[in-house]
Amino acid sequence: MSGVVKLLYKPFGILFGLLGGMIASALFSKVWKAVAHEDDAPDAGDEERRLKEILPAVALKGAIAGVVKAVIHRGGATGVRGLTGTWPA
Template identity: 45%
Template sequence: MSTVSKAFYKPLSLGMSVLGGLLAGVVFKQVWKYVGDNDVEAPDPKDLNRSVQEVLIAAAIHGAVFGLVKAAVDRAGATGYRALANEDPK
């Protein structure tokens, strides 16, 4: 990757990461509304009034959603970069 290409890809990648994080948060909240017994907020691991099972399920779903969205956003960014720069962003 050329120096100009690297300089272009870094801010693009950073912006895509921020958007991906925001999107993942929205997706997780929607999933949790469906899974979490009508709780709007996922349980805080330090909230001892919530069950261990509920906290661990929320953490697993949170991790899966963020991982999936991050991979999708990274892939979309790399594909878009390749379309614009005619090279892979490695």
């Protein structure tokens, strides 16, 4: 049964990952605006920004993405276990 649950969970895991990316991106934009008081965060391809401006933005974005991914993955797996009695991941 465990293998079947894992196989059936895969498409949902992909959808949850996409949803998590959208949530993380929106959350990062709000946090960046509040912290830096600018609309657009610098990125590595921004020629006019210095590395010391880019690195904090990238670190914050990565931290937010990691936390959102963990919360969504854990929530999805917990929900599947509640429905099937089997941990899917």
